[in-house]
Amino acid sequence: KAGVTQTPRYLIKTRGQQVTLSCSPISGHRSVSWYQQTPGQGLQFLFEYFSETQRNKGNFPGRFSGRQFSNSRSEMNVSTLELGDSALYLCASSLVRGLAIPDTQYFGPGTRLTVL
Amino acid sequence: QKEVEQNSGPLSVPEGAIASLNCTYSDRGSQSFFWYRQYSGKSPELIMFIYSNGDKEDGRFTAQLNKASQYVSLLIRDSQPSDSATYLCAVNWIKAAGNKLTFGGGTRVLVKP
Numbered sequence: 001k002a003g004v005t006q007t008p009r010y011l012i013k014t015r016g017q018q019v020t021l022s023c024s025p026i027s028g029h030r031s032v033s034w035y036q037q038t039p040g041q042g043l044q045f046l047f048e049y050f051s052e053t054q055r056n057k058g059n060f061p062g063r064f065s066g067r068q069f070s071n072s073r074s075e076m077n078v079s080t081l082e083l084g085d086s087a088l089y090l091c092a093s094s095l096v097r098g099l100a101i102p103d104t105q106y107f108g109p110g111t112r113l114t115v116l
Numbered sequence: 117q118k119e120v121e122q123n124s125g126p127l128s129v130p131e132g133a134i135a136s137l138n139c140t141y142s143d144r145g146s147q148s149f150f151w152y153r154q155y156s157g158k159s160p161e162l163i164m165f166i167y168s169n170g171d172k173e174d175g176r177f178t179a180q181l182n183k184a185s186q187y188v189s190l191l192i193r194d195s196q197p198s199d200s201a202t203y204l205c206a207v208n209w210i211k212a213a214g215n216k217l218t219f220g221g222g223t224r225v226l227v228k229p
Binding site: 055 | 147148150152158159160161162165167204206208214215216217218219220221222
């Protein structure tokens with residue numbers, strides 16, 4: 001079974017621009033979560049989508065947004081880019097199971113965003 | 117603010133020895149706990165998860181959970197140079213609210229031949 005895929009893998013943008021990142025989950029996985037990883041802050045949760053609805057949101061400004069499509073693929077958008085948005089953006093998918101069993105998240109390779 | 121704490125390391129371990137990694141968390145209501153391994157320049161890779169008190173073994177890895185003391189640990193037996201990586205502890209607070217992992221800062225492990 002193919003893993004989580006993310007496109008593009010690398011991206012260079014300038015301040016003020018916007019960017020859209022894409023994530024295709026593992027087949028059958030309906031939950032997609034996005035994380036930001038930086039050397040200073042580590043791995044931080046951005047948001048989670050399930051059945052095309054945002055189910056959870058982290059503490060990031062409104063410049064960060066996302067959506068999920070009916071095939072579970074997800075995109076995240078960052079508008080008005082700032083230097084501090086330079087990071088590895090990771091997408092993770094999980095198979096949503098019953099409440100008694102934890103959902104395990106599997107990460108994609110990430111998109112390395114550099115803001116100049 | 118829910119927090120997950122890990123010693124940043126590096127934890128230096130001779131080849132063949134046991135590496136012991138610890139993680140503490142702040143919220144007693146936490147439900148599930150995950151260990152990920154991340155090689156430099158790569159994305160996190162799931163090692164195992166645990167959600168009941170006690171030990172859970174998977175190959176050379178053993179996760180231990182103590183909810184009363186609010187810590188979870190990972191033992192790596194017969195450590196190999198290929199185990200050199202950063203190990204991330206992650207906590208999902210309430211599954212009913214969905215998937216929202218909070219990660220610790222990670223422990224860097226160096227296995228020396």
